[in-house]
Amino acid sequence: MNAMTDFNAWTDVGAVTDIPLRGARRVPTPEGDIAVFRTGDGKVFALRDQCPHKGGPLSQGIVHGHAVACPLHNWNIDLSSGEPMGADKGKGCTPVIPLRVEGGRILLASKKRAA
Amino acid sequence: MKDVGMRDGGVTKQRLVVVGNGMAGCRAVEEILKRAPNRYEIAIFGAEPRVNYNRIMLSPVLAGEKTFDDIVINDEAWYSGNGITLHAGRAVTAVDPAAKVVRAEGGLEVPYDVLILANGSDPVRLPLPGADLKGVVTFRDLDDVDAMVAAAEKDGGKAVVIGGGLLGLEAAYGLAKRGMDATVVHLMEVLMERQLDESAGYLLTEALKQKGVQTVLGAHSEEILGEDGKVCGLRLKDGRVLPCDILVMAVGIRPNGALARTAGLQVNRGVVVDDQMRTSDPSIFAVGECAEHRGIAYGLVAPIWDMCRTLAEVLTDGEGAYQGSVLSTRLKVSGVDVFSAGRFSGGEGCEDIVFRDAGRGVYKRLVLEDGKVAGAVLFGDAVDGNWYFDLMKSGRDVSDIRETLVFGQAVTEGLSGLDPNSAVAAMADTAEICGCNGVCKGQITQAITGQGLTTLDDVRAVTKASASCGSCTPLVEQVLKLTLGDGFKAHEGPKPVCKCTHHGHAVVRQRIVAEQLKSMPAVMQALEWTTPDGCASCRPALNYYLICAWPGDYRDDKQSRFINERVHANIQKDGTYSVVPRMWGGVTSAAELRAIADVVDKFDIPTVKVTGGQRIDLLGVKKDDLPKVWSDLNAAGMVSGHAYAKGLRTVKTCVGSEWCRFGTQDSTGLGVRLEKFMWGSWSPAKVKLAVSGCPRNCAEATCKDIGVICVDSGYEIHLGGAAGLHIKGTEILTKVASENEAVWAICAVMQLYREEGFYLERIYKWMDRVGLDGIRAKIEDPEQRRALYDRFAFSQRFFRIDPWAQRVAGRESEEFTPMSRRMEFEPA
Numbered sequence A: 001m002n003a004m005t006d007f008n009a010w011t012d013v014g015a016v017t018d019i020p021l022r023g024a025r026r027v028p029t030p031e032g033d034i035a036v037f038r039t040g041d042g043k044v045f046a047l048r049d050q051c052p053h054k055g056g057p058l059s060q061g062i063v064h065g066h067a068v069a070c071p072l073h074n075w076n077i078d079l080s081s082g083e084p085m086g087a088d089k090g091k092g093c094t095p096v097i098p099l100r101v102e103g104g105r106i107l108l109a110s111k112k113r114a115a
Numbered sequence B: 001m002k003d004v005g006m007r008d009g010g011v012t013k014q015r016l017v018v019v020g021n022g023m024a025g026c027r028a029v030e031e032i033l034k035r036a037p038n039r040y041e042i043a044i045f046g047a048e049p050r051v052n053y054n055r056i057m058l059s060p061v062l063a064g065e066k067t068f069d070d071i072v073i074n075d076e077a078w079y080s081g082n083g084i085t086l087h088a089g090r091a092v093t094a095v096d097p098a099a100k101v102v103r104a105e106g107g108l109e110v111p112y113d114v115l116i117l118a119n120g121s122d123p124v125r126l127p128l129p130g131a132d133l134k135g136v137v138t139f140r141d142l143d144d145v146d147a148m149v150a151a152a153e154k155d156g157g158k159a160v161v162i163g164g165g166l167l168g169l170e171a172a173y174g175l176a177k178r179g180m181d182a183t184v185v186h187l188m189e190v191l192m193e194r195q196l197d198e199s200a201g202y203l204l205t206e207a208l209k210q211k212g213v214q215t216v217l218g219a220h221s222e223e224i225l226g227e228d229g230k231v232c233g234l235r236l237k238d239g240r241v242l243p244c245d246i247l248v249m250a251v252g253i254r255p256n257g258a259l260a261r262t263a264g265l266q267v268n269r270g271v272v273v274d275d276q277m278r279t280s281d282p283s284i285f286a287v288g289e290c291a292e293h294r295g296i297a298y299g300l301v302a303p304i305w306d307m308c309r310t311l312a313e314v315l316t317d318g319e320g321a322y323q324g325s326v327l328s329t330r331l332k333v334s335g336v337d338v339f340s341a342g343r344f345s346g347g348e349g350c351e352d353i354v355f356r357d358a359g360r361g362v363y364k365r366l367v368l369e370d371g372k373v374a375g376a377v378l379f380g381d382a383v384d385g386n387w388y389f390d391l392m393k394s395g396r397d398v399s400d401i402r403e404t405l406v407f408g409q410a411v412t413e414g415l416s417g418l419d420p421n422s423a424v425a426a427m428a429d430t431a432e433i434c435g436c437n438g439v440c441k442g443q444i445t446q447a448i449t450g451q452g453l454t455t456l457d458d459v460r461a462v463t464k465a466s467a468s469c470g471s472c473t474p475l476v477e478q479v480l481k482l483t484l485g486d487g488f489k490a491h492e493g494p495k496p497v498c499k500c501t502h503h504g505h506a507v508v509r510q511r512i513v514a515e516q517l518k519s520m521p522a523v524m525q526a527l528e529w530t531t532p533d534g535c536a537s538c539r540p541a542l543n544y545y546l547i548c549a550w551p552g553d554y555r556d557d558k559q560s561r562f563i564n565e566r567v568h569a570n571i572q573k574d575g576t577y578s579v580v581p582r583m584w585g586g587v588t589s590a591a592e593l594r595a596i597a598d599v600v601d602k603f604d605i606p607t608v609k610v611t612g613g614q615r616i617d618l619l620g621v622k623k624d625d626l627p628k629v630w631s632d633l634n635a636a637g638m639v640s641g642h643a644y645a646k647g648l649r650t651v652k653t654c655v656g657s658e659w660c661r662f663g664t665q666d667s668t669g670l671g672v673r674l675e676k677f678m679w680g681s682w683s684p685a686k687v688k689l690a691v692s693g694c695p696r697n698c699a700e701a702t703c704k705d706i707g708v709i710c711v712d713s714g715y716e717i718h719l720g721g722a723a724g725l726h727i728k729g730t731e732i733l734t735k736v737a738s739e740n741e742a743v744w745a746i747c748a749v750m751q752l753y754r755e756e757g758f759y760l761e762r763i764y765k766w767m768d769r770v771g772l773d774g775i776r777a778k779i780e781d782p783e784q785r786r787a788l789y790d791r792f793a794f795s796q797r798f799f800r801i802d803p804w805a806q807r808v809a810g811r812e813s814e815e816f817t818p819m820s821r822r823m824e825f826e827p828a
Helices: B023-035 B055-062 B076-081 B142-151 B166-177 B198-210 B258-262 B301-315 B385-394 B399-405 B409-414 B420-426 B441-451 B456-463 B473-487 B505-514 B520-526 B538-549 B563-567 B590-602 B623-635 B667-678 B739-756 B763-770 B772-780 B782-799 B803-808
Strands: A009-015 A023-027 A034-038 A044-048 A062-064 A067-069 A076-078 A099-102 A105-110 B006-008 B011-019 B040-046 B072-074 B085-088 B092-096 B101-104 B108-111 B114-117 B121-123 B136-138 B158-162 B181-185 B213-216 B221-227 B230-236 B241-243 B246-249 B253-255 B271-273 B284-286 B291-293 B328-330 B338-342 B350-357 B362-369 B372-379 B432-434 B577-579 B607-610 B616-621 B648-653 B687-692 B706-711 B714-719 B731-736
Touching: A034 A105, A044 A099, A044 A105, A062 B538, B011 B023, B011 B108, B023 B040, B023 B072, B023 B301, B055 B142, B055 B166, B076 B085, B092 B258, B136 B142, B142 B166, B142 B246, B158 B166, B158 B230, B158 B241, B166 B181, B166 B198, B166 B213, B166 B246, B198 B213, B198 B338, B198 B362, B198 B372, B198 B520, B230 B246, B271 B284, B284 B301, B328 B385, B338 B385, B372 B385, B399 B409, B420 B473, B432 B441, B432 B473, B441 B456, B441 B473, B456 B473, B505 B520, B505 B538, B520 B538, B577 B623, B590 B616, B590 B623, B616 B623, B623 B803, B648 B667, B667 B687, B667 B706, B667 B739, B687 B739, B706 B739, B714 B739, B714 B772, B731 B739, B731 B772, B739 B763, B739 B772, B739 B782, B763 B772, B772 B782
Parallel strands: B011 B040, B011 B114, B040 B085, B114 B284, B136 B246, B158 B181, B158 B246, B181 B213, B271 B291, B648 B687, B687 B706
Antiparallel strands: A009 A105, A023 A034, A034 A044, A062 A067, A067 A076, A099 A105, B006 B011, B092 B101, B101 B108, B121 B253, B221 B230, B230 B241, B328 B338, B338 B372, B350 B362, B362 B372, B577 B616, B607 B616, B706 B714, B714 B731
């Protein structure tokens, strides 16, 4: 697990229901896209939108259980840890973006400039 | 007379006042009386003008399965026998903590030494237009039930319930039971989504249908319609109107905090209490739905009982600390067994055990975390709910009983202490192994030794054990192992679709049709999938099989498609896309080429390439630009080329008799005709066609999935070529004399492949598997050919549509826009 830890704010990026069940949406940041997933059981996860294999956009993959299949080469990535599963286990890791769900809204960990 | 306690037997009694005559208030008093019967002089205020009753049993009262008398917990004799003063029908208007006095309607003032707030919660009323119409009720107390019962007296009455949670479903069931047409309108896609996963939610939807309750999911209520001041319908955001004579709002509860707030107590969502149930005033306590403990306001009965026990300990000088409650839920609808507890959503380090028994309509899902039960969802057979709940609460390590856990307490404890092998060894020969086919252990061992069986499939073929639902497969395998010893070979047979099932593609396809399975949860239940929502291998396959079997009924599941089919373009290594417009038969025009050139300029498309399928590929399009690119191409009359599809791709042609001096037929015209009829069709894998105007074969038709070679006397239809991973020349399927017959034969063979092919199995592989002779026999039989053609034509009514135009029109536009741009300019 490789979670972002140096954040100081939560940014509201939308409602849970903005993401289709078993789907994902992108949130652009200056450091690249974040992929926000909603699994079949309604849980929400966020990862950097990059497969540890060849950088494929995970937000475009098929979400199943608590995993996503990368659209480029079908690596399965565990949404809670960002780690590849099965035969690809141990080959790198996608950073996990901490998030909170409050009142149906999704808040992503972010870093605000000092005002 | 203030502040002077009553004397009883020489001991001064403290005055205990309880605000709330419901489940919590009375239970608190009962618990106190159990511990110290003479300690307090007790007065209870209740807003409802009746004695204390079991509110959670209002559902059976509504359903007519119980009467009010059946659900009374404490009758008047209880109050008088325990010396309790009941102020029924008198709402408390104020609490004065400084003076330690409670004020109620009619100027009544009652002093207290200890005050318990147990005034529960109010049902949430949605602020919809029309919410104040007559006939709009909530489901909270007996008055609501009376209103619903009255509405049900009219013959053929209709009821709408907003809210597909526990209470809403029980209300709808009760109304249906009383003869009304009841419809539940639920905002989410799954009923009881806080307690159930999608599989259980689907089964619940089906079971309720059997009980006369219809369900509308993903429905946003917009306005309640009225006539003469009385409700007559509900309008949804999508314009649908559901007529009704009564409308029940069951969308949740809000803790009653007003009284506590005006008294100056700390109130968040509910009245804030500590582990001793004490509010911010040391003489005032709160229990039940009005209370908020460690940030949680509970709405179920079990936590209320826990709170009341703690409170009674505290108020009788005992030691008590409420630690919060672990929740479990049971739906009270007769004949529908539903149980849910803990987490059903898994997570890191969690493991799912899924059991499905299609025959009995059973679905069980256990979530294990670190070897312990973390949650359970049970549908159709919930007898073990409490056992799982106890295991969960006790935190017992269940690794040793994991193998049998999902089969329940009886099985597990019956076998405890044995490893699964010795458990099977210990079974008597008369013990039944396969419940579906009534096969006992002795029959299986006899068949193995007597007939020299060595594989699971042999055993299935001879004894039928594990040949139906398959849930006893592990047991049968163990019998095999035990009987054969070292001679045992692991399971062989048709390759399963994926790890979520032991069924192969053929069985899945056949049962979807035979059992009229028309949705993905239906398939997963009937075929006893071992995962809750499949995986990236089986979901696209099932989605295709359903589309093929039920073209008019099944709704395509976008989330079960690979990205290329979902966004109608091909993803490239850098995350951009390539776009290929259709060029019918490879023919284009100046206007189309001009439009393509304009699009390339306008959207700065880096690469333009001619494909092997006689079309033009635009590479490097940014995802967000896709709808705009399509819009411009649409405007010039071009549609999606489906270069991304497991479906009809391209129809390559040569110029044929129109230009070529060797051409025997109009190959270009036939190619265009085929493509215009067949485009948009989905198939197990990609399908490429080509039509050559003479045996010189300039369109390379003999390495396509389906090819046509025109000859003087007619048309040779070829099948099963490939020029990719494998190179394979086609074989001749049949020869026909007219262009019409060529179209019929090609569409018929396409449909046969659509119906028989396994997902991702190209035509040449399908042909190898089923044999060309069998295919030919069907295509050359006029009746079968006709039937196949008709089924293809019917399916095409639904799928010969341009997906680009639909997206341009705004469908699923969220796919092409970021969720939020709020983090774009902030360093994250």
